[in-house]
Amino acid sequence: MRKHIKYSLSGILILGIFFIIFSCAKVSPDKLSTEFLPLDGNPLVSFRILLNVGSVNDPAGKEGLCTLTFSMLASGGSKSLAYKEIQKKFYPMATSVGISVEKEMSVFTGTAHVDNLEKYYAIFKDMLLNPGFREDDFKRIKTNQLNFLEKTLVSNMDEQFGKEIMNLMMYEGHPYGHHEAGTVETLQAITLDDVKVFYKEHFVQGNITIGIIGGYPENFSAEVLEDFSSLPGRHTPQLSLPEQRMPSGFEIVIADKKSPATALSMGFPVSISKADDDYFALWIAVSHFGEHRQHLSLLFQKIREERGQNYGDYAYADNFIQGRRKFPAQNYCRKQQFFSIWIRPLANSNRHFVLRQALRELKKLVEEGIPEERFELTRTYLLNYTKLYAQTLGEILGWKMDSKYYGYKDFLAEVQKRLPKITYEDVNLVIKKYLNFENLYIAIITENAESLKDALVKNTPSPISYANPNMPEEILEEDKLIQVFPLDVKPENVRTAPATDFFQKSGVPKK
Amino acid sequence: MIKSISVVLSLFLLFLIPSMLQSSDIFPYKYKVEQLENGLKVISIPLDNPNIISHYVIVRSGSRNEIEPGKSGFAHFFEHMMFKGTKNFPREVYDDFLTHLGAGTNGYTTDDYTCYFAVFAGRENLEEVIKMEADRFINLYYDEEMIKTEASVIEGEYYASVSSPSRRLFELLRDTAFEKHSYKHTTLGYLRDILDMPNQFEYSQLYKKRFYAPDNVILLVAGDYDHDQLMEYVRKYYSGWEKSNYTLVTPEEPPQTKAKRAHYDWPTKTLPRLVIGFHGPAYSDENIYKAALDLLAETAFSRSAPLYQKLVIEEQKCLSLYASFADRRDPYLLTFNAIVKNEKDLSYVENEIFKELERLKKEPVSDEFLADVKSNLKYSFANALGTTDGIASSLAYYINLTTDPGTINKLFSLFEQVTPKDIQEMTKKYFIKTNSTVVTLTGGKTK
Numbered sequence: 001m002r003k004h005i006k007y008s009l010s011g012i013l014i015l016g017i018f019f020i021i022f023s024c025a026k027v028s029p030d031k032l033s034t035e036f037l038p039l040d041g042n043p044l045v046s047f048r049i050l051l052n053v054g055s056v057n058d059p060a061g062k063e064g065l066c067t068l069t070f071s072m073l074a075s076g077g078s079k080s081l082a083y084k085e086i087q088k089k090f091y092p093m094a095t096s097v098g099i100s101v102e103k104e105m106s107v108f109t110g111t112a113h114v115d116n117l118e119k120y121y122a123i124f125k126d127m128l129l130n131p132g133f134r135e136d137d138f139k140r141i142k143t144n145q146l147n148f149l150e151k152t153l154v155s156n157m158d159e160q161f162g163k164e165i166m167n168l169m170m171y172e173g174h175p176y177g178h179h180e181a182g183t184v185e186t187l188q189a190i191t192l193d194d195v196k197v198f199y200k201e202h203f204v205q206g207n208i209t210i211g212i213i214g215g216y217p218e219n220f221s222a223e224v225l226e227d228f229s230s231l232p233g234r235h236t237p238q239l240s241l242p243e244q245r246m247p248s249g250f251e252i253v254i255a256d257k258k259s260p261a262t263a264l265s266m267g268f269p270v271s272i273s274k275a276d277d278d279y280f281a282l283w284i285a286v287s288h289f290g291e292h293r294q295h296l297s298l299l300f301q302k303i304r305e306e307r308g309q310n311y312g313d314y315a316y317a318d319n320f321i322q323g324r325r326k327f328p329a330q331n332y333c334r335k336q337q338f339f340s341i342w343i344r345p346l347a348n349s350n351r352h353f354v355l356r357q358a359l360r361e362l363k364k365l366v367e368e369g370i371p372e373e374r375f376e377l378t379r380t381y382l383l384n385y386t387k388l389y390a391q392t393l394g395e396i397l398g399w400k401m402d403s404k405y406y407g408y409k410d411f412l413a414e415v416q417k418r419l420p421k422i423t424y425e426d427v428n429l430v431i432k433k434y435l436n437f438e439n440l441y442i443a444i445i446t447e448n449a450e451s452l453k454d455a456l457v458k459n460t461p462s463p464i465s466y467a468n469p470n471m472p473e474e475i476l477e478e479d480k481l482i483q484v485f486p487l488d489v490k491p492e493n494v495r496t497a498p499a500t501d502f503f504q505k506s507g508v509p510k511k
Numbered sequence: 512m513i514k515s516i517s518v519v520l521s522l523f524l525l526f527l528i529p530s531m532l533q534s535s536d537i538f539p540y541k542y543k544v545e546q547l548e549n550g551l552k553v554i555s556i557p558l559d560n561p562n563i564i565s566h567y568v569i570v571r572s573g574s575r576n577e578i579e580p581g582k583s584g585f586a587h588f589f590e591h592m593m594f595k596g597t598k599n600f601p602r603e604v605y606d607d608f609l610t611h612l613g614a615g616t617n618g619y620t621t622d623d624y625t626c627y628f629a630v631f632a633g634r635e636n637l638e639e640v641i642k643m644e645a646d647r648f649i650n651l652y653y654d655e656e657m658i659k660t661e662a663s664v665i666e667g668e669y670y671a672s673v674s675s676p677s678r679r680l681f682e683l684l685r686d687t688a689f690e691k692h693s694y695k696h697t698t699l700g701y702l703r704d705i706l707d708m709p710n711q712f713e714y715s716q717l718y719k720k721r722f723y724a725p726d727n728v729i730l731l732v733a734g735d736y737d738h739d740q741l742m743e744y745v746r747k748y749y750s751g752w753e754k755s756n757y758t759l760v761t762p763e764e765p766p767q768t769k770a771k772r773a774h775y776d777w778p779t780k781t782l783p784r785l786v787i788g789f790h791g792p793a794y795s796d797e798n799i800y801k802a803a804l805d806l807l808a809e810t811a812f813s814r815s816a817p818l819y820q821k822l823v824i825e826e827q828k829c830l831s832l833y834a835s836f837a838d839r840r841d842p843y844l845l846t847f848n849a850i851v852k853n854e855k856d857l858s859y860v861e862n863e864i865f866k867e868l869e870r871l872k873k874e875p876v877s878d879e880f881l882a883d884v885k886s887n888l889k890y891s892f893a894n895a896l897g898t899t900d901g902i903a904s905s906l907a908y909y910i911n912l913t914t915d916p917g918t919i920n921k922l923f924s925l926f927e928q929v930t931p932k933d934i935q936e937m938t939k940k941y942f943i944k945t946n947s948t949v950v951t952l953t954g955g956k957t958k
Contacts, residue, residue, distance in 0.1 A: 043893075044894065044897065083824060084820045084824045084825070087814045087815055087820070087824075088815045090814075091813060091814060091815035091883055091887050092882075092883040092884075092886035092887055092890075093886070093887075093890055094886075094887045094888075094889075094890035094891040094894060095890070111894060113890055113893065113894070116890075136825075136827075139827065140824070140827045143827065143852065144830060147782055147830060147852065150780065151780050151781050151782050151954075152781070152782065154779075154780070155674070155676075155777075155779040155780050155781045155954065156674055156675055156676055156677075156781055157674060157675070158673075158674040159671065159674075257779055258778045258779065259673065259674060260670065260673060261670035261671075261673050261674070293617075294610075295594075295606045295609075295610070296606070296610050304664055304667070305660075306660075307660070307663075308659075308660040308661060308662070308663030308664045308666075308667070309663065309664075309667060310664070310667035310670065310671070311664060311667045311668040311670075311671045325615060325617075325900075326615065326617070327615070344667065344670075344671050345667065345670040345671045345673065345674075346667055346670060347666070347667075347670065377607065377610055377611065378610075380610075380611050380613070381610045381611065381613050382613070383613065384611070384612055384613020384614075384631075384632060385613035385614075385615070386613070387562075387613065387632045388563075388613070388615050388630060388631075388632070391563075391897075391898040391899075391900065392897050392898060392901075393897065466659070466660070466663070467659045467660075467662060467663055467709040468656045468659030468660050468709070469659075470656050471656070471660075499779070500779075500780065
């Protein structure tokens with residue numbers, strides 16, 4: 001049944017009164033879902049073709065197949081047009097097709113000016129519904145994916161490398177337990193036939209939500225719906241995920257590579273997501289502790305502002321991918337979530353100290369909660385800052401789709417309703433309920449891994465020095481506590497391996 | 512009926528996107544320009560969108576202004592110091608205010624300018640934002656100890672990018688291609704200068720006096736407010752700011768007389784990289800040289816271009832291939848960039864790029880392809896203007912160059928005038944071997 005909701009914007013006189021028709025439909029689990037947001041007069045149209053298929057659907061031994069398959073659609077030719085012809089046609093329109101593959105969902109994105117909508121959509125549709133699956137595209141895209149794993153991720157982007165390792169450690173033996181791009185070994189095992197089979201099996205109506213927003217003509221959404229209805233009317237059964245495994249004490253992986261800087265990521269699974277009532281209180285706590293790239297972050301204040309250790313230090317209540325500016329990107333939802341801390345690269349000489357400092361701050365948060373004035377400040381901040389989350393067409397559509405995933409009509413509207421009701425006590429309760437400071441997965445990219453392991457296991461004091469000879473006394477006093485802050489690290493819980501060993505046979509080299 | 516504040520706000524923003532291509536002007540918004548007696552230029556774009564305001568302060572000083580030895584990276588360093596607060600509004604008060612506001616704020620530094628922005632909801636907050644921002648520009652306060660701590664943060668920022676081979680490649684390109692001009696170093700600066708920043712308290716005071724003055728700054732505001740009200744606040748809070756009257760003379764880059772080459776051995780495995788730089792002209796919205804070269808860059812190296820199709824799609828020698836000719840106030844580099852899949856193909860790709868440039872000297876681009884390029888530039892620009900902040904940030908980039916918001920329309924008008932012959936002539940003029948600098952980077956020889 002199609003459901004139409006009218007948004008009346010009466011009372012706001014700018015641009016006159018107009019109506020936004022939201023169309024959200026789900027006929028059966030085997031049929032297409034839709035999220036249509038027509039905006040009469042808007043000169044742009046954005047698409048999000050969202051699939052509840054992701055790397056969890058990769059067959060064993062063929063990890064990376066979902067990414068490779070969907071990349072073949074977004075960056076390869078259709079049956080009627082070779083990829084280079086597509087690029088020539090897209091170029092004057094200044095448009096393209098994007099793809100993002102996550103654990104449980106993947107999304108194709110595209111934006112066109114209404115002047116070009118007909119031409120753009122004809123190609124877009126063809127790429128997704130009639131993929132060419134040419135050998136030369138396959139070779140190009142597979143090589144690019146291999147190069148990303150082997151030569152880019154482990155060599156050229158240490159911060160991302162650290163985050164990925166932490167993710168993999170957290171989910172060893174779990175459907176989330178491999179990188180979306182797979183491993184070198186599994187990618188090499190994938191054939192073009194595997195790609196065709198994966199597409200046939202998963203690019204089906206029941207897995208797809210068609211999202212369109214913008215100034216498209218009246219009959220356009222019906223046309224798109226009809227086109228995509230040519231796909232098989234079935235769905236991929238959702239995997240039932242095993243319980244997440246909490247680390248036992250500190251479980252540490254150190255990737256050894258020559259570098260003057262150390263990247264640190266740490267975290268653990270949490271049993272809630274945006275779908276849960278407690279999420280809103282936990283969000284306030286974690287925003288106070290480490291709001292992404294904001295001065296508000298306590299970690300930022302303590303590590304960067306007071307001590308100048310690095311460029312920034314943040315924490316997240318769930319999987320966070322940065323989109324436009326510093327705002328969260330959309331369509332990265334997961335059923336199972338994790339808490340994490342991201343310490344940006346710092347001098348190797350200070351790595352042990354800062355690790356201690358971050359964990360000491362986490363301990364204080366768990367044991368003492370957040371100060372009452374910080375509760376008020378953070379809540380007000382989130383209430384206002386989230387008003388800036390959905391500005392572009394793609395963001396508005398993306399948030400609407402994510403809202404549906406988490407069971408809301410409009411998550412951002414829910415934020416405005418829920419946050420004012422959260423109390424100081426609620427926040428301190430959820431901190432105790434969901435956070436801990438003794439059991440964490442810790443990923444470290446650094447040089448001389450063995451010497452760090454040795455220092456960690458022996459709890460060697462880790463004093464630091466400053467360029468400023470007149471550091472405030474209270475900071476130096478606190479430093480004396482941090483540099484000997486005990487971390488109970490068991491030698492058997494620390495794995496070290498050369499960075500080049502990662503993402504070969506498995507994401508993290510086996511124990 | 513469902514009422515959703517966030518959705519309502521957001522949906523209104525979308526209608527800011529103009530029907531650009533039906534308008535004679537690529538930048539169709541009405542703007543007002545006023546100047547205070549102290550030289551502060553104010554560019555105001557009131558928009559019919561409820562509630563969102565973008566506030567940008569553009570200081571026309573970037574790494575270009577770092578003309579003295581040992582001072583590379585200083586513009587960026589000073590950007591960090593600008594967040595230290597004043598005696599009136601210490602750092603904590605300033606941060607608390609912006610946090611309560613839930614504003615999206617930050618700063619960034621480029622070769623030519625440094626920009627401080629705040630995007631926030633609520634026209635009722637405009638006066639307080641202007642008051643706080645004016646105060647920090649006029650009364651910034653920090654001591655020697657704060658400089659020393661912040662210098663360590665810059666070192667941390669350097670470390671954050673230390674694993675990027677592209678950053679190293681461009682450092683080496685600029686250092687090799689330029690002899691005299693301050694474009695020789697990147698915005699982050701040389702590591703040796705970064706390490707000396709803790710000792711630069713006195714120079715930082717001089718830097719502020721020279722460049723953080725109203726005659727070197729543009730205030731850009733876009734969004735939901737009344738222009739007269741804005742100007743009342745601006746006059747109230749900015750009039751006491753004193754002029755600098757400092758004139759920067761950047762060293763003139765001598766003409767390059769022989770081809771240059773440099774190489775960097777990256778310590779770990781990475782895809783080989785190649786960049787070829789040619790000295791080109793400065794930004795101009797009057798002279799057709801720069802516009803023609805912008806179109807040449809697209810003609811020769813866009814995804815639709817024959818060389819891209821050959822090296823990336825057909826032969827699959829390159830992961831990426833693109834040209835870049837950023838707009839700069841002084842003559843800058845036009846670069847051709849490739850990430851190559853196999854080290855043994857580096858020379859081949861380099862030769863193919865030079866061969867393509869030679870071909871373009873002989874064969875003019877077709878009218879049809881040039882029309883496609885012009886269309887691409889128009890739609891690319893139009894698509895970036897979807898929000899209040901998109902309008903402000905796009906304009907900030909251009910007004911730093913000339914201080915005139917009209918420069919965008921003048922530039923796109925120049926694009927329209929460029930002919931295949933213009934492009935051919937510019938190719939002959941600039942793409943000569945003796946004007947080139949080739950830099951390569953390969954990795955994996957050591958652990």
